[in-house]
Amino acid sequence: MPHTEAQTAATTNFPGKKPLIISGPCSAETEEQLLTTCTQLAATGRVDMLRAGIWKPRTKPGMFEGIGTKGLPWLQKARQLTGLPTTVEVATPKHVEDALAFDVDVLWIGARTTVNPFSVQALADALRGVKVPVFIKNPVHPDLELWLGAVERLAKAGVQDIGLIHRGFASYGNTEYRNAPMWHLPIEMKRRLPDLPLICDPSHICGNRTGLAAVAQQSIDLGFDGLMLESHIDPDNAWSDAKQQVTPQRLAELLDGLIWRQETTDQQEFLTVLARLREQINQLDDEILHLLGQRMQVAESIGRYKKENDITILQTSRWNEILERGIRKGDQLGLTADFIRKYFDAVHLESINRQNSVMNK
Template sequence: MQYRDFIPLVFPSELHTFVIAGPCSAESEEQVMTTARSLRDEAGVRIFRAGLWKPRTLPGCFEGVGEAGLPWLMRVQDELGMQVATEVATREHVELALKAGIKMLWLGARTTSNPFAVQEIADTIGKNDAVTVLVKNPISPDLDLWTGALERLRQSGVERIGAVHRGFSTYAAKTFRNPPHWQIPFDLKRRFPSLTVLCDPSHISGRREWIETLCRQAMEMNFDGLIVESHCRPDEALSDAAQQITPQTLATILHRLSVPRRQLGEQDEELLSWRMQIDQIDEGILEMLARRMQVADQIGRFKKEHNIAVVQSMRYEQLQRHRAVTAQLLGMDEAFVSELFSRIHEESVRLQTFDNSSPQTDEPTP
């Protein structure tokens, strides 16, 4: 299928790395102004983001201040000279934001996943040359659903359109809150080479200690910029506190990322694609290992309750023989596979011995 490319966006920025930043939620006028001023003065950020309407998974959580926060964002724009952006999920949100004077909107993952909601928003914005709309990827790793949201906006007359990669939800145990599946935004960029694609390390990670690593990885993959959650007092945030960083921390990260990047050639892109596949596989291996150790822990508790020895040598030898045969069939080195699973079993023994107060042993067990 042939795809018509999008027009690249141009943003105001004094930074080598283009950044949109601000708190997950606008909580008070003081919090908004303090955070925005620090982001401008200390981190050099020129576009301030803050959620007013917060679609939350469970009822009873803080769902944003709503329309009451619009004057706060306009103060940031008027007094600090920063462009402002907020999330919209309904026709009413769009109408209120545009009426207040907000020129940048974004669609969250839940909204992107709903074509009816996207169409309603697209029709409400219509042909408005002054409005920029950013579309986060859908909750599920579905490239066509993401593309469909972008196309609905374009067909309704919206011209200034960008995409935001925020990772994908999964039920399995995982390293990140929303595993990135880097191949999907990479394929989106292949479909639309001129489309502006930003990375949201805050929602991918779910934890502030991963923010810098993910920012660097995104820049190495030639993303066009970053959208980062930053709060003047992140530990007190009413939503997503664990993934927000202070403006000062963001300034430090951006300083470390300030080394200019060369443009990728065709050979580099092929290498980058392979690296993304390796990264995704490695994340899967770690998640599977974590699940295996959880099961090993449950087995250890069962053994303790039923007075069964931790070490099961016969079972271990049977497994190693089976894995040697499997390794041979898969074209892998038998010695490498034997050593790998020996170390995994040793860790299982350590967990079962530690958790169940059994004597230490050098022999592994499943």
């Protein structure tokens, strides 16, 4: 696969250790609230960077949209008191100007902004010539190209230190998540842009406190480089996103309960066993692909037979039969119904495409 602008330009020496832990309130509400939260977070010794929402893009008018620029001196003071660097979300060039004027160390672009190329370009233009690290959250809806496009726009503007934040994706209907994680998308971003740090925002994925540890652990197990978690001295009375924030003390407990994994090891026994198991996977994959190739040849034969007899490609009853049979067989083999549906959907679509090609020769 040829390298995109993002892949060639967006390498990074992003500041901070791995794992990088960012925390702070969803919104800066008052100076006391922000300073107390930040000093308590610093006292835990678990946090590397402080965050606070200064401008809050909200779904509906009339909701609390952030304290605005007057909150930046509070964040600046928190930085002076704790010695920890700070980060805020920016959505307009004026936000960038104000944040930098008050010594904000790192900026991030939110999901509602990433989804709009005009807004991202305006931010890229404002950041041209400015040496400040920038995180980019995934767009609200699951569009990988928009996320990549945002990286490319910043890279073309000369932003050298770019990071990614996975905060989940909006999906219609009630689910266990506020924003569905759709883990395959950040995994694909990490595959395409392996040099960019990728951190997870469990707060916005969950929308509640109860799921934070599980989502955080999942991201760690997938090799993410850190976490962004919202913390507030009085979460139940927070002015925004009350349900997903935790106290600094609870945050420390949550982090202590996580199992931090490493990407690899130099232990020879582990490497030998892993290589042997991976070779088994390679052989099985080759067999599966060979069988799929044979299956598609049969599908093409069926397509020719249907063409000769003026029969439609789609046979709904047969498709239902295949799917039901696959789910039953998959259950016996320990495969989930959800996986079987996704697998057979892909196979069925390829079979239809093959038969359609035969039909229209």
